[in-house]
Amino acid sequence: xxxxxxxxxxxxxxxxxxxxxxxxxxxxxxxxxxxxxxxxxxxxxxxxxxxxxxxxxxxxxxxxxxxxxxxxxxxxxxxxxxxxxxxxxxxxxxxxxxxxxxxxxxxxxxxxxxxxxxxxxxxxxxxxxxxxxxxxxxxxxxxxxxxxxxxxxxxxxxxxxxxxxxxxxxxxxxxxxxxxxxxxxxxxxxxxxxxxxxxxxxxxxxxxxxxxxxxxxxxxxxxxxxxxxxxxxxxxxxxxxxxxxxxxxxxxxxxxxxxxxxxxxxxxxxxxxxxxxxxxxxxxxxxxxxxxxxxxxx
Amino acid sequence: xxxxxxxxxxxxxxxxxxxxxxxxxxxxxxxxxxxxxxxxxxxxxxxxxxxxxxxxxxxxxxxxxxxxxxxxxxxxxxxxxxxxxxxxxxxxxxxxxxxxxxxxxxxxxxxxxxxxxxxxxxxxxxxxxxxxxxxxxxxxxxxxxxxxxxxxxxxxxxxxxxxxxxxxxxxxxxxxxxxxxxxxxxxxxxxxxxxxxxxxxxxxxxxxxxxxxxxxxxxxxxxxxxxxxxxxxxxxxxxxxxxxxxxxxxxxxxxxxxxxxxxxxxxxxxxxxxxxxxxxxxxxxxxxxxxxx
Numbered sequence: 001x002x003x004x005x006x007x008x009x010x011x012x013x014x015x016x017x018x019x020x021x022x023x024x025x026x027x028x029x030x031x032x033x034x035x036x037x038x039x040x041x042x043x044x045x046x047x048x049x050x051x052x053x054x055x056x057x058x059x060x061x062x063x064x065x066x067x068x069x070x071x072x073x074x075x076x077x078x079x080x081x082x083x084x085x086x087x088x089x090x091x092x093x094x095x096x097x098x099x100x101x102x103x104x105x106x107x108x109x110x111x112x113x114x115x116x117x118x119x120x121x122x123x124x125x126x127x128x129x130x131x132x133x134x135x136x137x138x139x140x141x142x143x144x145x146x147x148x149x150x151x152x153x154x155x156x157x158x159x160x161x162x163x164x165x166x167x168x169x170x171x172x173x174x175x176x177x178x179x180x181x182x183x184x185x186x187x188x189x190x191x192x193x194x195x196x197x198x199x200x201x202x203x204x205x206x207x208x209x210x211x212x213x214x215x216x217x218x219x220x221x222x223x224x225x226x227x228x229x230x231x232x233x234x235x236x237x238x239x240x241x242x243x244x245x246x247x248x249x250x251x252x253x254x255x256x257x258x259x260x261x262x263x264x265x266x267x268x269x270x271x272x273x274x275x276x277x278x279x280x281x282x283x284x285x286x287x288x289x290x291x292x293x294x295x296x297x298x
Numbered sequence: 299x300x301x302x303x304x305x306x307x308x309x310x311x312x313x314x315x316x317x318x319x320x321x322x323x324x325x326x327x328x329x330x331x332x333x334x335x336x337x338x339x340x341x342x343x344x345x346x347x348x349x350x351x352x353x354x355x356x357x358x359x360x361x362x363x364x365x366x367x368x369x370x371x372x373x374x375x376x377x378x379x380x381x382x383x384x385x386x387x388x389x390x391x392x393x394x395x396x397x398x399x400x401x402x403x404x405x406x407x408x409x410x411x412x413x414x415x416x417x418x419x420x421x422x423x424x425x426x427x428x429x430x431x432x433x434x435x436x437x438x439x440x441x442x443x444x445x446x447x448x449x450x451x452x453x454x455x456x457x458x459x460x461x462x463x464x465x466x467x468x469x470x471x472x473x474x475x476x477x478x479x480x481x482x483x484x485x486x487x488x489x490x491x492x493x494x495x496x497x498x499x500x501x502x503x504x505x506x507x508x509x510x511x512x513x514x515x516x517x518x519x520x521x522x523x524x525x526x527x528x529x530x531x532x533x534x535x536x537x538x539x540x541x542x543x544x545x546x547x548x549x550x551x552x553x554x555x556x557x558x559x560x561x562x563x564x565x566x567x568x569x570x571x572x573x574x575x576x577x578x579x580x581x582x583x584x585x586x587x588x589x590x591x
Contacts, residue, residue, distance in 0.1 A: 016491040020407035021419060023400045027460035032426055035437035042437070098437045099330070106327050111320030114328060120577065122332035124338070127573040129520040129565055131538040135545060136337040139344070139555070147340070147357035169334065230430050233522045237542055240549035252432050259436050260527070268436060277431045281427065 013152050042269035043289075056088040068270030078271065081251045084160065088250075090163040092171070097221060099168065099177035101213070105205050107176075108183040119180070125171035130170060134237035135165045142241065154242035166234050171227075175220045182216045183209060218290050222283045229279045230254070233278050338566065345563040348589020350558055354453050366559040374544075377503050379561060381533055382540035383568070388451070388517060390547055393458045394515040400459055406499055410481065417454035420469070439527050453528040454536070458518050462512045471506030472499065473516055519569055537565045 036192065046064035072078060103122055107115055125133060139145050141153035141162055153162045186209070194204050232252045239245045247261070248254040259268035344352065348363030355361060371379050408420050432539050442448040476499050486495045522538040529535055532543060541561055548554025 008428075014413065017411035017413045017416070018408040020403045020495070024404040024423060024460060024465065025419065027456075028423060028426070031438060031457045032429065032434065032462060035434045035441060036429065038437040038441060039429075039433055059335045084545055102536060103327060103330050106323035109320075109323040111323075112322040112327065113320065113380050114331075116328035116541070117465065118331040120574070122327070122334050124570065125334055127516060127569040128338070129522070129538045131522050131541050132562050133337070135541060135558065136341045139559060140340060144353055144552075145555075169337070172330075173334065183304075207567075210327050225429065226428065230432055232432075232446075233538075236522075236526075237545065255436065256527070265436075265440070272432045272436060276430050280428060286420070 015297055019241050039269045042266055045275050046266045057064045064266065068267050069274065071267060072270045072274050075271075077248050078251055078254055080275075081248055081254055084232060085229065088160050088164055088167075088231065089225070089245060091161065092167045092228055093221065093224055095164065096168045096171045097175060097217065097224065099172045100179055100220070101210075101217065103172065104178040104179035104183060104213075105209060107180050108209065109201055109205070119177075123177050125172070126174045128170065128178075130166075130233040133170045134166050134234050137169065138160070138238050138241045154238070154244060157246045159242065159244045160240075162287060163234050166238075167228070167231070171224065175224070177212055178220055182213060187211055206275050218287065221290075222286060224280055225286060226279050229275065229282070317361075341559060341563045345556075345560045347556070349484050349553060352556060352559075353552070355511070363556065364560075367556045369556055371560045374557060375532070376412050378532060378535075379540065379564075382535050382537045383565075385451075385534060386536040386538075389454050389458075389525070390515045391518040393455055393518045393586045394511045396455075396459045396512045397464060397514040400502055401461060401464035401468045402500075402507055403495065404465050404477075405470075406464070406468045406472045406495060406503070408535070409472035410476065410478070410499070418464075423460075423465050424462050426460070427466075435524050435527050438524075442528065448528060449534065451534060452552075454525045454534075455523060458521065461514055461517070464514060467513075468503070468506065468512055470505055475502045475506065508576075512572075516569065537556070541565060 038111075044064055044066070045061050046067060048060050048062040050060070103118075105114060107119055128136075137260065138154075140147070143150045143152070146153070153159060190208055191204050195206060199207070230252050231250045235245050235249045235253060239247075241251075247257050255268045255272045255275065258264045258271065320333070339355065343358050343360055345367060346364040348366065350362060350363035351359075357424070358519070406421065408416060408522030437446055439453075442450075442453045447453050462574065480498055481494055484498055489497075519536075520538065521536075525536050525539045529539060532540065535543070541558070544554075544558050544561055548558055
């Protein structure tokens, strides 16, 4: 009797985790696996136009092989977009993560004043949608409204910097908080021991705190790289204010245009697979390089 | 703490040789705070200016047009701005509640049960972190159109429920917060698995759930790409898409700038209010998640 009961309970518990996971798995299947599969499928198809392309049945969908991919890879406008995003991304990553690191170290430094106020203030843009941030800065860039004088912030030369500033403004606080919370978890005795040995605050920051932060810096970098490659909101929102941002400024904007303006779903699907591939390669590649350099020696 | 001593002045009680360094971090952080608060304070002041004042008065001089700006904004397309605000609350609130529920029960199952396929399921769910949103958003739109659900509330709500990072956090919280012995004791007392989850696990997971809720609420509130792609009817827009269309319509008409600026200012208030009132949760729970990584 007892063992039989135990048996049923073990059996019930055996199905329980699957039941608990069922909603997540259903959502995963419907809203992740299925769309990804559909993108792969679409990226291998194209429209075939027969005759004049008029009438029913004149346009049919046929297998295209890797044609859309070769077209995407050899598309000059897409490469120009990658170059623009590369320049923009390098600026954002260096400035945003550099500032986040500096602010985190300063918050954690001895004798700092106004720490609570400044920490909350610098984290505040996290609560501001990218569209709203871009609108605020966009107006601040406009000659006539700008308190910075009549600089051509949205000219072809400066627009990348102006856009990078919006992203840096929006992203620094969150990364700062991630790094700062990691620093708070370090036992204070480490620093006391170093101080007794005559280390300055700068020494402590450079030789103890930054090495401790390396894993979190790597993680925040990977997430920032993924986000930067997909930049869409800032250039799209800034576009109505200037004619220096094309509708294909970033690769993701080109995907949007191909899919919804020109209506070429197949090449949009192929391009979005290329974007996904590049962001995977970059984030894994970065992880590998950094891991080898940071942890390989020890 | 001698927090009242102004930076740079040498306190008598603590003749520390590192004293001047306190001024450097404080100065850097104050500069950072000025940088982040600058556009927000600008938009607040600019929203008070009338059309004429916006281009004529000095940047931080408050104007006299706040009430008429608000009246103009609320009159815009029969008060569609309020609808955008309500929609955003619905998407972010509903989405974050559902997301927290799904993440919590999934994380709990992954942390507290051993079963075949556990690692496979975990890796599949987590792998979503690396999938760029663009790869999902366009086919999601096409699939929703095929199901006749594009341009509905569902099309914005449903795809944002599953959030890989939240499942990951929930698993970590469950591992850390719920002792196995407690579950075992409950099982010996004859409690069913669902009751164990509801009455033993959930109360212990509440702080973690607050964090997951907040993360998701902010993420959905700030999302632009998905509703931008999914929705065509401006009565279903969230604030982000609404503000964008306002700008797209008014960028070449400086007479509409007041409307856009006032709308931007108003759109900041709810989230900043939430953020400031939940300050404590952000800090403690973020550190909880980060440390146990």
